[in-house]
């Protein structure tokens with residue numbers, strides 16, 4: 134163990150060959166511990182050791198010179214927490230969405246510390262290294278609650294400044310020693326792995342342990358995506374998507390990020406040769422499950438993309454409970470009736486569209502499950518293997534399979550209902566058309582509105598079928614269409630930090646213009662979340678789905694024949710006449726019921 138530390142220091146050229154030999158000899162002769170040897174022989178001071186660790190973990194050293202405590206930072210972390218984690222909040226800056234805290238930590242190999250503090254404070258955390266002794270002294274000196282005489286404070290301040298030059302064997306060496314042994318374990322672990330391949334103890338590997346801790350924490354905060362990507366050469370950035378919006382959570386050393394990507398990919402490969410598939414569109418991807426808190430199982434789809442700085446990891450999280458049932462979609466009454474009529478038809482294409490990331494996949498599976506539970510034979514074909522759904526056979530789309538092969542595979546299953554998820558490939562659209570005469574085909578598509586969805590689907594069918602756009606051909610294609618559903622997601626205000634405020638004049642003007650009628654009395658007031666720990670400082674703590682549903686009947690077909698390919702506003706006007714349940718109406722209702730904020734409505738109305 135000692136020998137390994139000396140060797141590591143030697144390999145990294147922290148100590149010379151001569152010092153290395155001396156240290157080995159001395160430790161053998163006197164039986165002293167590694168840090169005693171280094172300290173007593175005057176080989177390495179505490180400062181030098183910290184510098185070494187800083188390089189090893191790519192973290193800067195805390196600068197205690199002329200340090201002035203930041204009261205706002207101190208308020209965010211209690212003294213107990215600081216002592217428990219051996220951290221000290223140096224200062225805080227105001228970031229775009231949340232505070233950025235610079236945190237001195239004693240043990241950079243314990244990656245969950247920064248993570249825990251980030252969750253407690255709602256800040257993004259930038260870490261730097263300091264000795265445990267310097268941190269304890271700073272805590273003692275700067276935390277309130279203990280009345281100290283000016284002399285005492287002055288004396289301690291002086292000690293603090295002198296600290297880095299002291300012989301590190303005196304105090305705080307325990308932590309540093311533990312830290313070094315952690316590094317050594319990692320180094321040993323790597324060596325072992327090269328010989329034997331992946332051991333069964335994957336969960337104990339530091340990078341995987343880090344991932345599991347991250348998943349554990351994020352799952353309970355309703356995080357749906359984790360992006361772990363290289364940020365320059367030095368760092369990896371971890372961003373979380375929660376209720377539709379992505380924000381930075383923390384940064385980790387590049388070494389850890391890269392190690393995590395490599396290790397996770399290996400595990401997925403090991404688990405099942407077929408789990409990790411390589412596709413053109415998604416890079417490499419696979420899926421795994423993990424049990425959190427012994428109760429909830431978390432299903433995770435993992436994707437790996439190469440970038441110039443290293444591998445990016447993209448994880449999609451799905452808790453068991455998140456498979457919504459049809460009843461829980463919260464669709465307005467008239468829209469629900471229209472949709473049910475479409476679903477009752479034995480054939481035709483039902484388009485399910487939304488802008489990216491606005492929940493169409495959840496709705497897609499809710500519809501398929503409802504149909505399966507009603508006794509239909511349902512088959513789902515997905516471009517990306519996003520989530521596993523009980524009751525429904527799912528086939529992942531692979532680009533190597535030819536159109537003819539897909540046709541025979543699907544015919545073999547002879548489904549009543551065929552679900553085509555994330556149909557961005559033209560050949561998938563052709564499959565939809567192929568089976569529209571024998572099955573109800575539910576197709577998800579990225580589009581913003583009713584008219585946009587129908588037209589872009591039809592126009593890519595024209596391309597794929599190599600047909601020219603005559604009225605007859607258009608009529609023929611439209612005959613295969615059954616209906617269309619557009620979905621949007623609005624974020625709902627966090628009840629924990631909700632505040633009411635009067636609308637500014639310009640907001641009020643905008644609202645009046647948007648509503649198109651004289652504003653109601655309550656419209657002068659708006660609610661919004663100011664941001665708290667519950668909602669990770671976003672002010673929003675949930676999502677609510679809005680729907681527009683349209684049946685494609687003779688009247689609409691004639692309208693489309695008349696206006697194709699510029700259908701967006703004719704279809705919009707047609708829908709507004711047909712149904713009171715427009716997005717605008719639903720948004721205004723959410724606003725007047727104080728469910729969502731004006732800012733959210735303005736974002737969605739864009």
Ligand SMILES: [Zn+2]
Nearest residue numbers: 627630665668
């Ligand atoms: Zn809140």
